[in-house]
Amino acid sequence: MAVDYAALKKGGFMRQKQKNHFSLRLKSTGGHVTAKQLAKIAEVAEKYGEGYIHLTSRQGVEIPFIKLDQIDEVKEELALGDVTPGVCGPRVRTVTACQGQEICPSGCIDTYTLAKELDERYFGRELPHKFKFGITGCQNNCLKAEENDLGVKGGIKVEWKEDACIQCGVCEKACRTNAISIEDGKIKVNDDLCNFCGRCSKSCPTDAWEETHGYIVSFGGLFGNSINKGEAVIPFIEDHEKLLKVSDAAIKFFENHAKPGERFKFTIDRIGKEKFEQVIKEAYEND
Structure with missing residues (x-):
């Protein structure tokens, strides 16, 4: 049976150099992880990985050496500690x-x-x-x-x-x-x-x-x-709702104009900084 690596990556399972092994990226928000989650992460790392975790540069937690045939079991175990996989690939990442x-x-x-x-x-x-x-x-x-x-x-x-x-x-x-x-x-x-x-x-x-x-x-x-x-x-x-409006506008601009595999900065450069700034200012000024 063919392995859908793209789907696994979308769900936080990143392929390692070692065949049929994955480093699992976990979901955390704002660097906040509860004691209950930490305990479960440690348990899973010990049972299914190699007894350690990796802290990423973006406040993430990864469990290396998860075996391909144990992925579903790992997800079920993590859920018992309120831990869910993160995401990778072309999508909004951990805040x-x-x-x-x-x-x-x-x-x-x-x-x-x-x-x-x-x-x-x-x-x-x-x-x-x-x-x-x-x-x-x-x-x-x-x-x-x-x-x-x-x-x-x-x-x-x-x-x-x-x-x-x-x-x-x-x-x-x-x-x-x-x-x-x-x-x-x-x-x-x-x-x-x-x-x-x-x-x-x-x-x-x-x-x-x-x-x-x-x-x-x-x-x-x-x-x-x-x-x-x-x-x-x-x-x-100053206004919280205006913050959300400009954030929505930025995401929409990227979604509408970016080429596949193009980061936001290069989309702004290609479409035009003036056009982008106009979109943001309109979102900010419109009630």
Whole structure:
């Protein structure tokens, strides 16, 4: 009986050099794996693999040395621990994320909740080539958002509250882009230099800043045979629904225009950066 390797790869089973052996990629979202899942993964790796797992560069877990004739049995065993196979090939891959503001003091957005939402919306969607999402909580950029086809970086837009300010100068010292200055007893913010890191408001002892949390979205990142830093089209997106709209528009653009085996960045280049940016701006502006 012929083996459908394409179907196996779609289901997370990647062929190894060793005949009839596969490295099984498991599904995880935002780097989040429960203790129950970890226990089951360890059990399966011991019983069906060679007693170890591999952690991928995209927060994934793989179990090498799964035998061809044990694939169905492995899937059944994993399901008992709420573990499911991931995906490979030309489709939306695992959404990666740092721990975000729920855990990290520097975080500006709830990265894991957003990762789950994007995962439910896009994971496994068939496309001309693979498509990767990465979410990072702040300008520290631990998840390297711009390396992804679509990267989301958390940010905070600030507005000075004069009545609450005590002119201590902490915000000016905290700002790493020299966007803040004190002139004639007033705080000035240079919007052209502000990168929405939120360090000024986080360091302020008197809460003298109004905060608007939002997203910096980049498109067309690559980090493989070709390297490209993804670029933002809209400097700062405040509204969550608008974030989803521009994400939908980007996926649709890729789906409609990409050639088979062509990454998103090269589709943008071939169709035209101006045309792509127009699509994103229309999605952002239309209610």
